[in-house]
Amino acid sequence: MRLARSAAALAVFLLAAACADQSPTASPRDGGASRIVNGTYAGNSYPNVGALLVDFDGNHVLNGNDEDCTGSLISPTVFLTAAHCVEFLPANAQLYVSFSPDLYASKIGVIAATGFRFDPLYGHDTANEHDLAVVFLPASATKGITPLKLPPAGYLDALGAQNGLKDVVFVNVGYGVSASRTGVPSFGYDGRRNVSKSPFMSLRPYWLVLKMNTAATGEGGDCYGDSGGPKFMDGNTSMIFATVTSGDTNCRSTTVDYRLDTDSARGFLGQFVALP
Numbered sequence: 001m002r003l004a005r006s007a008a009a010l011a012v013f014l015l016a017a018a019c020a021d022q023s024p025t026a027s028p029r030d031g032g033a034s035r036i037v038n039g040t041y042a043g044n045s046y047p048n049v050g051a052l053l054v055d056f057d058g059n060h061v062l063n064g065n066d067e068d069c070t071g072s073l074i075s076p077t078v079f080l081t082a083a084h085c086v087e088f089l090p091a092n093a094q095l096y097v098s099f100s101p102d103l104y105a106s107k108i109g110v111i112a113a114t115g116f117r118f119d120p121l122y123g124h125d126t127a128n129e130h131d132l133a134v135v136f137l138p139a140s141a142t143k144g145i146t147p148l149k150l151p152p153a154g155y156l157d158a159l160g161a162q163n164g165l166k167d168v169v170f171v172n173v174g175y176g177v178s179a180s181r182t183g184v185p186s187f188g189y190d191g192r193r194n195v196s197k198s199p200f201m202s203l204r205p206y207w208l209v210l211k212m213n214t215a216a217t218g219e220g221g222d223c224y225g226d227s228g229g230p231k232f233m234d235g236n237t238s239m240i241f242a243t244v245t246s247g248d249t250n251c252r253s254t255t256v257d258y259r260l261d262t263d264s265a266r267g268f269l270g271q272f273v274a275l276p
Contacts, residue, residue, distance in 0.1 A: 036172055037179050037212055037251055038220030039196030043101050046237065048073040048148050049193060049230060051103055051175040052081050052135065053096040053110065054089070062096055062110050064103035064191025070174035070229030071097070071135065072240055073147045075273045079135040081228030082243055082258070083118035086133045095135055099145060103175065103191035111141040119268045128206045131245045131258045132265060133228070134272050148230065149239040150269065151261040152276045156241060160203045168200045169219070170210055171232040172255070174244065176225025179251035181214050187224065187251070196220030197234060198255060206264065208242040208257045223251035231257050 042049075050073065053066040071081030079097050086095070095116055100108035118133035159165050173195050177187040197219045198210035208231060212221025222229065222244050231242040242257035259265060266275055 036174055036176065036194040036196040036220060036226060037223050038181070038214045039172070039178065039194040041101075042173060042193045042195040046173045046193060046195065047099055048145050049173045050079065050097045050099040051193070052079070052085055052228065053098055053103075054093070055096075062098070063108065064175075064189070066096075067103055067175050067191060067225055069225065069227045070176060070244065072228075072230045072243075073099075073137075073142055073145055074150060074240070074269075075147050076139045076142050076145075077137050078147075078272050079113070079137055080240070080243065080269070081133050081135060082245060083122035083129075083131045083133045084245075085228050086116050086135075087118050087122060089116075097135060097137060101193045111137050113137055117272075121264075128264055129245070129258070130264060130268065132243065132268050134269070146238075150266075150273070150276060151239055151241050153261055153263070153266060155261040156203055156208065156259060157261070165200045165203060169197050169234040170200065170208075170241070171234055171237060172196045172198055172220070172222045172226065172229065172244070173232070174222055174226030174229035176227070176229075177223045177251075179223045181252065185250045185252075189225070196222070198222075201254065206259055206262055207245075208259050210255045210257065211253075212247070212251070212255050213253055221251065221255045222247065 052069045054068045069085035071079045074080045095113040097111045114136045116135045119130040121130040177189045180186040198212050198221045201211045202209045226244045229244045230240040242259045245258045247255045
């Protein structure tokens with residue numbers, strides 16, 4: 001399951017479905033659930049992690065109802081997210097990015113993007129989905145925000161070969177929904193930038209797989225609307241190692257993230273930013 005599309009739209013859809021047939025529920029500003037999955041409000045931390053917005057309702061008022069995905073600033077003019085967050089949009093679609101920690105706060109800062117690109121190989125090969133996209137921003141609009149670093153080629157492979165990933169905990173940051181831990185699935189949404197942690201599970205040629213079974217690990221994960229968001233290593237939140245791509249439908253078991261240290265990821269990103 002790709003953790004895509006508007007978190008707010010998902011919340012509204014699931015809430016309506018619940019009224020009809022007791023399907024999984026969701027509600028904006030549900031005070032009972034932590035955000036992301038078993039997470040906490042990040043506040044002004046992670047100021048270079050933002051929300052990708054689309055004016056879905058056409059009312060020209062951008063807020064948490066327009067959240068499509070999460071992403072990260074990797075240069076003054078380049079915002080990194082997932083391909084599946086934008087591939088369904090027309091090529092001339094107007095996108096927006098906000099680095100505000102609370103998308104429902106009054107007068108949030110919103111940047112109008114100047115364009116976007118996604119990897120043209122996206123979706124052609126299930127073994128390597130090339131699930132990356134970049135959104136272009138005016139340089140003046142991101143002044144004061146420090147871009148995040150990308151990893152050197154093969155960084156995770158080198159760590160894995162030395163058994164250096166076994167006990168690593170990764171940090172998830174995003175604006176998406178949370179998920180209930182047991183029982184009938186429910187997905188709370190508050191439009192805030194939230195943070196949680198997930199222990200390492202496995203490393204695949206193009207994927208970083210993390211555990212997010214809260215009952216077993218005591219930690220958390222990510223869910224719908226967190227797509228494109230960064231994966232940091234606990235203790236190193238200046239470098240992105242992967243971006244959120246998919247997970248299980250109920251957001252309770254695993255998170256599968258697209259690695260940024262592979263030749264294919266670097267081949268796409270190297271067209272837009274300097275690589276280490």
